[in-house]
Amino acid sequence: MSGAAAVAHGVVAAALVVDMPAGVPVVPDRETAHDWLLEELSRPEYSTTPSLLERLLTWLGDLFDGLTLGEGRFPLAFVVVVVVVLVAVIAWWVAGPVRLVRRRRRSAVVLGDDERTAAELRASADAAAARGDWSAAVLDRFRALVRSLEERVVLDERPGRTAQEAAHDAGTRLPTVAAELHDAARLFDDVCYGTLPAGPDDDRRLRGLDERVGALRPAPLAAAASGEVGAG
Incomplete structure (x- = not known):
């Protein structure tokens, strides 16, 4: 058996x-x-x-x-903590670039098939702000800024251009406000995807940026890389 x-x-x-x-x-x-x-x-x-x-x-x-360490032995709890920290660091290092790529890819299209002029988009943003719809105000305020750059031929009219692409291209021609343009593009993406509620300060900031951009003379295409820009 x-x-x-x-x-x-x-x-x-x-x-x-x-x-x-x-x-x-x-x-x-x-x-x-x-x-x-x-x-x-x-x-x-x-x-x-x-x-x-x-x-x-x-x-x-x-x-x-x-x-062993000297005459003593590593306690098991210490070893567990070290292993957990190492795993967390590796996970962060691997996921970090993935998050950055995903963030770049999710930038929203600014205008799409919207054919309104910059003036019409500003009027729409003002109306949204007057009724307290700050998200709509921020979105149309940024669209107005991009449309005005297209009307001034600072940007070429490109269907499907995303907010981050618009900020990058405009920042090349207007380097003194490049950082603000990228901040505005991130705000546009966050509000567009509903991950961040907009408020009156956001609309005020974009309104001021739109006014400053309108007062700048863009650097010539040949000189854009050198960052030459002036007031006009």
């Missing part, structure tokens, strides 16, 4: 002796014996499988069991 069979036989025998209900035959049929065996083995005292946490701690303990 094999070891497993012997254990099963012993369990069934124990069940027959200890838990035998009154009037039940001493020798059960095959199906009844099988059911009794499964019921008996399902009890907690027969479970010898360690939990996932126990296996992890055992693995870490075995891994660093021989690691």
